[in-house]
Structures are given as C-alpha cells and as structure tokens.
Amino acid sequence: MKARISLTQGTIKPHYGDNSVKHKQRVMKVLKDLAANLNNQVWLVTSKEVSELETTYGKIPVLNLAGKKGAELSTSNNLKLELPDISNTKQLLKAKEVEISSNLNLAGRINDEEPYRLPYIHDYEDDNKYQINMEMNKMRESVQEAIKNNQILEDFEVEFRDHGDKFELDLQHKVYSNMRLIPAMVLQKGAHDFVLSVGNMDIEEKIHKVLRTAGHHAIIVKEEESIFGKFAKYFQYPEEFDFKSGSMWRLYASYRLDNHEKAIRFLESMIESSSWEILKESLDFWFEKLMAEQQGGNKHGYDTLIQIGNKTGFN
Secondary structure, three states, rough: OOOEEEEEEHOOOOOOOOOOHHHHHHHHHHHHHHHOOEEEEEEOOOOOOHHHHHHHHHOOOOOEEEEEEHEEOOOOOOOOOOOOHOOOOOHHHHHHHHHHHHHOOOOEEEEEOOOOEEEEEEEOOOOOHHHHHHHHHHHHHHHHHHOOHHHHEEEEEEEEEEEEEEEEEEEEEOOOOOOOOHHHHHHHOOOOOOOEEEEEOOHHHHHHHHHHHHHHEEEOOOOOOOHHHHHHHOOOOOOOOHHOOOOOOOOOOOOEEOOHHHHHHHHHHHOOOOOOOHHHHHHHHHHHHHHHHHOOOOOOOOOOEOOOOOOOOEE
C-alpha cells in the first residue's frame, strides 16, 4: 500500500520550547520506522530554513525535508523534486515594483532572497508612519492593478503587513509561496492509496485543503479552546496581524488531536500492530462521524477528535 505522510515541525514538539529527551527519542524512532518502509513517503516541512530540520532529522535515511514552506529542499531527500523556475517572471515583477515605487518617491527596499516571494519593505518612525502607510497603500493598489492587467503576472498576489517598525508589501506566488507547493507536486507524481497531512498552524491549512480536495485526510494538532478563552476573544479588538484570525483557519482539517504528545502517539500507532488497512478504516470511520456531526450543525471540521488508545490502535 502506497502511503504519503506530510508533517510540519510544530506538530511533533511543543508549540513553545522543545521536546523532552524522552519525546525526542520517540520522535526520532517513529520517523525512522515510518521512513524505513519504502512504500511510505514521509515529508517534514517547516516555514524556517531547511537547515534547521537537517540539524535534527538529517541523519534519518529516506526522510524528505523541506524548508521555507516547501521552496527549499534538502539535498539528501529520497524523492527528488524539481521546483518550478519563475525567475523570469520575478524579474518582470521586480521591474514593475521599482517603477511604481520610484513614481511614488518611496525609499523602501526589495528583498529578492526567496524564489517565490518579492517583498517590498519600508521602515517607519512614529512621526511618519501615517504618511508612509498612505504611500504604501497607493503602491499596493498600483501593483494589484499591474498584476490584474498582465497575464504573465496573474499568478501573483499582494499582501500588506505592518510589523511594528516597518511596512511590508509582499508579492507572492499564489501556489508556490505557501505550504501547498510540496503536496501539490507530490500528488502530481503518482497515485497514493493513503495520504495524510498533520499541521498545527493556519499557514498549514493550505496543505490540508490540497489533500482534502483530492479526497485524502488531514489532522490539526490543537487544544480545544476554553470557554473563558472564547469569551475573551469575542470582546478582543482584532490585532493588525494575527496568524490565527485569517479566514483560512479551522476550515479544512478533518480530524483533531489535542497536542504534540498525542500526535507522536498517533504516528507510533501507524507502525505497531495495526495494519495500514485497519488504520485507514479507522480514519474513514472518524470521517463518517465528522460528516454526521457537520450535518447536525458542527461548524468546524477539526472539532472531531481522534482518540489514541492502546498499542492495538484506536479506542
């Protein structure tokens, strides 16, 4: 049975801090065991540099590592992917950025370090924040108009961010600049009987969307919010940039695990006495349960909780 498993680094360690020595050993063992089965294709993805994954997991044979949301691949990966080359389009976009910023007399800078993003950054002080904000928004409108009117640039989108001491106008590829790049490319390379993604942040929801759209499974690792937390958030004024307030959050994962410890236990259950078929049947059971709950008024798919039990698998 061909299986593909996509994990993000945050799902197998605490959200803040690091694993205990015992949990580190369990993570290393389960990743080695999963990757050792040549029918499996295991990916570990991070938004940070791939070197961070290589330092910890680089010695595990046949494990595939990706950094910068998939735009940076480890040279030791078992599966060799050829990432799309859009350098010519980026140069055209960069020239348009320079032209527009020059016309507006903006003194920002372009960061051209990543293959699928082209951020324009402008620092500000308290006394000129309002003026620069107005000018950057004019630039955003001009760039959006340029993209709209140029078929070559239509695969790019613009996001505007305030980082507290600088504004960022982020021009990024709609597909290649985010977490959906790797799953989309891997699914194109061949059929898989079983595909699963495990993530814990909203930026990973795009992985889940790709897999759910293709009829596969997705798990979010997230504790259920307390009643007090929900009440407080209801009266909280939205921050200018909050990762967990985006419209993509909580939409696509089909199952939920409470924390990284249960995520580790879930991975261990995959290599113990339960066969892939039993595991798949278990997930299908929870998927059917999810559908029934949604029809009954369950708003968010991830509210279906996977219970991890003894070594024989699911309770």
